[in-house]
Amino acid sequence: xxxxxxxxxxxxxxxxxxxxxxxxxxxxxxxxxxxxxxxxxxxxxxxxxxxxxxxxxxxxxxxxxxxxxxxxxxxxxxxxxxxxxxxxxxxxxxxxxxxxxxxxxxxxxxxxxxxxxxxxxxxxxxxxxxxxxxxxxxxxxxxxxxxxxxxxxxxxxxxxxxxxxxxxx
Numbered sequence: 802x803x804x805x806x807x808x809x810x811x812x813x814x815x816x817x818x819x820x821x822x823x824x825x826x827x828x829x830x831x832x833x834x835x836x837x838x839x840x841x842x843x844x845x846x847x848x849x850x851x852x853x854x855x856x857x858x859x860x861x862x863x864x865x866x867x868x869x870x871x872x873x874x875x876x877x878x879x880x881x882x883x884x885x886x887x888x889x890x891x892x893x894x895x896x897x898x899x900x901x902x903x904x905x906x907x908x909x910x911x912x913x914x915x916x917x918x919x920x921x922x923x924x925x926x927x928x929x930x931x932x933x934x935x936x937x938x939x940x941x942x943x944x945x946x947x948x949x950x951x952x953x954x955x956x957x958x959x960x961x962x963x964x965x966x967x968x969x970x
Contacts, residue, residue: 841902842926848898849927849939860944862928862937866921872896873917884915 838846852868853860876884876892884892886904893900905911909919931943 838926838930841906842930844898844901845925845927846930846944848896849931849944851896851898858941860927860939862925865925865928869920870917872899873915873920882916886913889915 849860852865854864854867872892872895873884875895876888878888878891889899889904904915907915907920907923909923927939928937931939933943
């Protein structure tokens with residue numbers, strides 16, 4: 802069973818952070834790690850909050866790997882340990898990040914099939930961009946600092962983001 806995103810009362814604190822990261826990703830000249838990031842890198846950063854499986858505010862490399870593993874196993878319809886392009890489409894429906902990133906991003910050996918190791922062992926751009934102390938943990942501070950100056954962040958409108966967004970279901 803794949804990990805799911807919940808936006809209950811506990812998710813309200815995530816809304817301002819997500820908005821701040823989105824704004825930071827679009828700003829220029831703020832010194833943010835996202836200023837020179839690709840569109841795919843930004844999608845990973847935006848989705849990072851989704852991988853906090855234990856909901857402690859810290860996103861670890863292990864949580865990312867658990868998340869990908871869960872989605873991979875759910876999408877592997879014939880349970881052969883390999884995702885075809887068709888099965889990858891099913892994974893993309895579970896999490897829009899994978900639709901944005903695309904099959905070819907993960908297919909390291911370009912054989913038209915994805916193994917779990919290809920997906921789990923591919924460096925995650927969110928950690929590359931934000932994990933400044935290289936401890937394989939994205940702290941709330943590291944994620945918030947990715948947005949640049951505090952004045953760039955809009956006020957929380959109190960509205961929850963729509964489901965199915967980056968990294969969401």
